[in-house]
Amino acid sequence: MINKLAFEALDRTLRDIMVSVSDSNKDLPFGGKIVVIGGDFRQVFPVIPKGSHAEIVMASINFSVL
Numbered sequence: 001m002i003n004k005l006a007f008e009a010l011d012r013t014l015r016d017i018m019v020s021v022s023d024s025n026k027d028l029p030f031g032g033k034i035v036v037i038g039g040d041f042r043q044v045f046p047v048i049p050k051g052s053h054a055e056i057v058m059a060s061i062n063f064s065v066l
Helices: 004-018 023-027 053-058
Strands: none
Touching: 004 023
């Protein structure tokens, strides 16, 4: 599973790119582009080397601001 920080970075990048098309895209998630996410987020956690259980759970997409 991807870390939530990488997922949020993708969101910011797509928003920055799509602002050149229209200013209204800066308020849309992923700049208005469709992103398909698959998997069971409750069963697959990101790998955090030497991380505690709380750190691993907080790095998952479920705890993202998106």
